[in-house]
Amino acid sequence: MVLKDFVQVFAGQFDDTPVEEFTPSTIFMELEEWGSLVALSIISMIDEEFEKRVTGADLRSVKTIEELYNLIQTK
Amino acid sequence: MSYLSIKNVKIKGMSACVPERVEENRDYTLMSKEEIEKYIQTTGVERRHCAIHDGSICTSDLVQKAAEKLLIDLNWNKSDIDLIVFVSQTADYRLPATSCVLQDKLGLSTSCMAFDISFGCSGYLYGLGVVGSLLQSGSLKKALLMVGNTQSEFASYEDRSMYLLLGDAGTVTAMEYSPEDNDQMDFHYMTDGSGRTSVCVPDGGSRNPVNANSFIMEDHGDGIKRNRLHEKMDGLEVFPFAMANVPKSVALLKEKYPFDHEKIDYFLIHQANKYMCEKLRKKINAPIEKVPYNIHEFGNTSAATIPLLMVTNLGKELQEKKLDFVMTTIGVGFSIGSARVNMGKIVCSELMYL
Numbered sequence: 001m002v003l004k005d006f007v008q009v010f011a012g013q014f015d016d017t018p019v020e021e022f023t024p025s026t027i028f029m030e031l032e033e034w035g036s037l038v039a040l041s042i043i044s045m046i047d048e049e050f051e052k053r054v055t056g057a058d059l060r061s062v063k064t065i066e067e068l069y070n071l072i073q074t075k
Numbered sequence: 076m077s078y079l080s081i082k083n084v085k086i087k088g089m090s091a092c093v094p095e096r097v098e099e100n101r102d103y104t105l106m107s108k109e110e111i112e113k114y115i116q117t118t119g120v121e122r123r124h125c126a127i128h129d130g131s132i133c134t135s136d137l138v139q140k141a142a143e144k145l146l147i148d149l150n151w152n153k154s155d156i157d158l159i160v161f162v163s164q165t166a167d168y169r170l171p172a173t174s175c176v177l178q179d180k181l182g183l184s185t186s187c188m189a190f191d192i193s194f195g196c197s198g199y200l201y202g203l204g205v206v207g208s209l210l211q212s213g214s215l216k217k218a219l220l221m222v223g224n225t226q227s228e229f230a231s232y233e234d235r236s237m238y239l240l241l242g243d244a245g246t247v248t249a250m251e252y253s254p255e256d257n258d259q260m261d262f263h264y265m266t267d268g269s270g271r272t273s274v275c276v277p278d279g280g281s282r283n284p285v286n287a288n289s290f291i292m293e294d295h296g297d298g299i300k301r302n303r304l305h306e307k308m309d310g311l312e313v314f315p316f317a318m319a320n321v322p323k324s325v326a327l328l329k330e331k332y333p334f335d336h337e338k339i340d341y342f343l344i345h346q347a348n349k350y351m352c353e354k355l356r357k358k359i360n361a362p363i364e365k366v367p368y369n370i371h372e373f374g375n376t377s378a379a380t381i382p383l384l385m386v387t388n389l390g391k392e393l394q395e396k397k398l399d400f401v402m403t404t405i406g407v408g409f410s411i412g413s414a415r416v417n418m419g420k421i422v423c424s425e426l427m428y429l
Contacts, residue, residue: 036236036297036310037117037350043315044354053319056311 001049006069009049013041024066029059046072078331081207081260085253086416089393090145090424091246091386092137093124093373094225100239105232105298114239119349123242123374124428128228134165135173137245137429138221139180144424145247151217153182158218159189160206162198162378164407165225166191177221188215195274196345196406198222198378200414203248204262210252220248224377229276229306233292234299237308240348242374246382249422259417261332263324270409273312278303314351317405322358324413325403334415336360338399341389345404346370346380359403377406390423 001009003024011022017033028034039059046054052075054068062068099122101111115121126132138161146153159181161174168176174189183189188209194201199222206220223245230237278289289303301307329336342361344352349370356366367388376383381402385393392398397419404412 037113039311040314040350043311044318047315047318053315055315056309059311 003066003069007065009045010042010065010068013038013045022065024069025064027063028065028068029063076327077264079204079208079262079264080332081204082211083213083252083254083257084207084210084260085251085257086248086418086421087251088145088149088249088422088424089247089382089386089390090141090148090427091244091379091383092141092427092429093242093244093383094126094132094137095428096125096127098123098125103235103239106235114235117348117350118240119352119368119370120240120374121371123227124244125227125241126225126243128225132225132429133167134163134223134225134243134245135161135167135177135180137225137243138223138247139177139245140427140429141245141247141424142177142181142219142221144427145249145422148422148424149249151249154184155217156183156187156219157215158206158209159183159187160192160202160218160220161189162192162194162202162220162222163224164193164195164377165223165228166193174221194378194410195224195408196347196375196377196380197404197408197410197412198406199381200262200402200404200412201264201410202378203260203414203416204264204412206250207260210250213252213254216252218250220250222246222248222382223379226306226377229304231292231301231305234301234305236299236310237301237306240375242376244373244376244379244383246379246386248382260414261328262412262414263328263331265320265324265411267316267320267409270312270316273309273316273409274307274407276304276306313405313409316409317347317351318354318358320409320411321355321403321405321413324411325359325401328401328413328415332415334399334401339365339401340398341400342366343381343384343400343402345406346373346384347375347405355403359401361401386423386426390425393419393421393423396420
């Protein structure tokens, strides 16, 4: 999956935040809708799409969607 | 690799008791109506049976009531019980063992062997394995496995990740040495203690004795406030661990003790929260109609979820015929247990309330 598609799938985990708000440089934890439920969806999505295990600590270690994407590639 | 296969043991009966008192999640005052509905939709928990934690109802009281009823329904003599094992993280005292309290309160023989296993969500399958192992040589004949928790005690009202999730329950499983007519019980176990701080009550044990700071409420963000005697759960650590290891555990169980996936009657998944259970259900390829839930009524009752689910949802079927189960549990520790159990034609008492 390329970064552009990852941003789309990432945005798909949010119910209320408009898709247009998501770019590779979005600092996702600053989004108003960010919370533990969305975080669980993200972890689950990465498990399903990449078969990679990302933890809460991993999510906290990055800021932007692109950084998360890069982190997944190193796993 | 930790595998266990029990021979010559039969599960004869099951019972469960929950506090009569109900807490409705929709009555929670620290979240908006919309937030509560979203929470219920995700976790599945609408209400929970919770004791008031002033010492009036402890886990031992719940399992005692469940045991008294089951012994009558089974027509077992109290003097015939050779072994009781109490699996819980909510003991009556730091010492003595609650199983000793129960031996006396139940009026069991002083020649009975009794001990506790301190364990959380995976506790039922550890209890079944330990009691099964002790019975299978035939030296001990009859045992009561008592599994329960009143862990809503550990939840901070200002921690919505825990408070709306935890319920209380006590369960009893009666097991007997039975070389002729026995059940199949195969287990796989694993442990990863590096996750020990992810689900933890930090203070009150010997490592961090209770002190004045234990009672200070700390703000952990995301609407979570708790003190060091409350239970902390980092769902974002538990969830990926479960997603990676529960399916692995079930696969290892199946590899060691092959079973026909299609012929399994029920897959019993520890009722942690509906969201995680459903993700795990899909990962272990369990069809939805074979995965019962009672989490909406009882919440997460820790080690008691699987036996409680058997009593509330499958009691009638278990009385009529033998059923093939795959059970899987993940919990505090981290600790995982999975089992394939073929059992049935048991006495199953009606759910009781205290």
